[in-house]
Amino acid sequence: MPRASVVGAGMTEFGPHDKTLSELFAEAALPAMADAGVERGDVDALFVGNTLGGTTENDTHLGPKLASHVGLAGVPTQRFEDACATSSNAFKHAVRAVESGPHDVVLVGGVERCTPETGLDTPEMTKAFVSAADRQYEQPAGITFPGVFGLLTKRHMHEYGTTEEQLARVAVKNHANGTLNPRAHFGKETDVESVLDSPLVADPFRLMDCCPFSDGASAVVVASEAFADSFDAPVDVTGIGHATDIVPIADKERLTATHSAREAASQAYEEAEIGADDVDFCELHDCFTGAEVLATEALGFFADGEGGPAAEAGRTELDGEIPINPSGGLKAKGHPIGATGTAQIVELTEQIRGEVGSRQVPEATTGLAHNLGGDTATTLVTVMEART
Amino acid sequence: MPRASVVGAGMTEFGPHDKTLSELFAEAALPAMADAGVERGDVDALFVGNTLGGTTENDTHLGPKLASHVGLAGVPTQRFEDACATSSNAFKHAVRAVESGPHDVVLVGGVERCTPETGLDTPEMTKAFVSAADRQYEQPAGITFPGVFGLLTKRHMHEYGTTEEQLARVAVKNHANGTLNPRAHFGKETDVESVLDSPLVADPFRLMDCCPFSDGASAVVVASEAFADSFDAPVDVTGIGHATDIVPIADKERLTATHSAREAASQAYEEAEIGADDVDFCELHDCFTGAEVLATEALGFFADGEGGPAAEAGRTELDGEIPINPSGGLKAKGHPIGATGTAQIVELTEQIRGEVGSRQVPEATTGLAHNLGGDTATTLVTVMEART
Amino acid sequence: MSESDPAVDRFLEGSDAGLTHTAWKRALREDVLLGEACADCGHRSGAPRAACVRCGSRELEPIALPTSGEVITETTIAVPPEGFDGPHTVAIVELDAARIMAGVEESVDIGDSVELVGVLERDDEPGPLFG
């Protein structure tokens, strides 16, 4: 049963942008509105995601600021911040608000500036990112986000024998997909040797295992079931799961399980009345290559411990049995934190519409998005399906 | 018609606290859960508000952190940030989520640390607060939040003849009410002369016209209409309005109108099927004395230009015709930014239950909360009524 | 759009994207105040947007604002944010129907005439200074 439909989608190129947050957001939001054919007056509310504007640019209360910039001043709006899961959380709330709540049409999106265009260097930005880790019991150890996923991935390697070459294959695949995406931050192929030769960031991750610092914005227009048929190209949202896990990571039951992803996936599959086998393609949160391996297991595509060998065997490539991150993922498309969640929804929408050209997954009728926040403490899983 | 009911309420004292954000939040959330008689397993979701933890303490992604701290890890949770209207926005979403959405019982609250306990001095914290103003077209002028409301209030004085003595009377009243509130930041009376003799902050506001920097937390348990009767002391939420206005303030239609408050009030009154005359008492956003004057007009208690004379005539005192800020308001109770919205809901709940002792408003059956964010760009108005 | 204004166009670098903040900053540093006029509702603004803040129209024409105008409201800030020394005055100034927030060199009253005298620079974000 459709919960809501995405009736318009837009996003900027991901990469460095010398633009204000408002200007960047407009470059996603206005195309999304145009794609849907809606104008001021049609949009009941604006849900926005941004994670670090307060810290990096002393810019908060972005709801009314972004609304003013795109001509929507007056509508109810709120900013969500849930680390890297920020805009999929905003999207969930938008879906619920049209599914059973007070609105018919909601504009939802995210925007972030993470590149040196903000004036912050790598150590400063690395500290800003790690604000999502426990302030008292994790940050004082000098942890970073590559480090958090390094800890999880090293344990996975220890328990299951996952190898650095298998991790590198994830990067190679996502870079290959990214060359087919004109909006991707990186447009170049890479190979296993180049990944393994790149400089260390946080063991086992080298630079080429890590997503880049990106600027960018993404937005979609969500319409209620009752309204969806009046739009040209609705794509249905049939299930959403949202779960959290313990902070700090040391207190989690199993370091390699990414439990919130398992719980969110279970909710989303149940709501959509499908299983992992029914998914035709998936956009997942590959902030680091190891995160993709863990996620492919948590989402039920592969048994625990089989994520690494599956990547190595090409099972997740664009022509594999379950194409993972046809957009290039965070790794190649880029990761403007607060924009990543709705950017996954943009890719699901355009894949299911059949609009993405050379990276099109054949018969892409059911897509899944997996967006993770913080030290695997928040996960949102969304199922979208072609309207029948 | 009830939209939802508040079935439990809790808050910390407002003032300086040497505690982590999680510890502070627990001191509001656990009493709210105990007040409602709910435990882990009964709570479907956690909605949290915080504005500045990323900027002031490098602490973000607070949803799962606060959930973990109070034993709720696993439930869906998200952080809202909408400047000073942060936790009333979270509250609105919690109400909608139980009114027509997927949840039966939601814990919603806010937490903030603004005092020098964070390690930040007054200029640093003043800069953090002004992050809610336009980054490109307001902040570069050297504006502050007392300055934003100074601009609006000076214009009000120019148009309507509002006087500094009238503004001071707002502070005197709220300090008097605060002496009756054991959780208030300030517990001392003041007088007009002391207000007028206090040092200038931003013309026309002196130190005693301004709310303090406070630490604190507040939380309420919200239950759906279907579940409310199973609780001991439900208080109904009968209307919520939420509107935004143009940023920057220079582009607003009327500087003295606080248009978002008028629109939000109109929505809330309509949803609750009441008018301003039906309100028995009001908690409103008196970040500065002038803000209270503007708000009493925007909410329809007094005609435009009559807010100052009404304050001077004692019409808003605890025994006046419309008691405003019986809690002491932001001015005396304190203003831990992200905690202020749900703290207003706590006061409405406890007033309507008849639990607040010497500051009790007689026959307090209908209460109104007005929570404003940023340069009057966001306002939430909530109507609560005794359950009949 | 109406006929273009060469005084404005030299900051736009031939872009069709309308008035960006980058162009607005560059102009301000040359003592030119840029803004937008809405072709639909006539609203004039000194803060460039992608759509009219009043009516939502996308038909916004980049304009040069006059550099003198009238104080609509003002405040003297004695407790400044980090990066500023107080006390200093901030005002909303009306420039031929467009209103902007600006610093003011000295104390002023509502109704006073002021003119652009310079630029406040903090963190690579310039702000207009009147006097």
Next chain:
Amino acid sequence: MSESDPAVDRFLEGSDAGLTHTAWKRALREDVLLGEACADCGHRSGAPRAACVRCGSRELEPIALPTSGEVITETTIAVPPEGFDGPHTVAIVELDAARIMAGVEESVDIGDSVELVGVLERDDEPGPLFG
């Protein structure tokens, strides 16, 4: 609650509020690692909470953790956050069933034994350092 432990109590200052972060910090600076044990599910933690992170119980007993244990996982961080010099190692260390995140002085492997050797201090937030 079971019988109190004087080695723990001296940091609690007679408070009934359970283990606070302030007490945890004070203890760490005296080379004592405090934590909590859940009376209901038995979970042991090195990060004091108001309720058990596993089962939600409020019955948490403040405990002193052993200062030596085993590396559960580790990473060497070559790109550190502001305030740290890289490369440095961070590990999750298990101390009698309680796991904590800590800095480690030198490179270690999963399964290695480590002991508390000092305190990392940044922004008034101490972190345990093992070696």
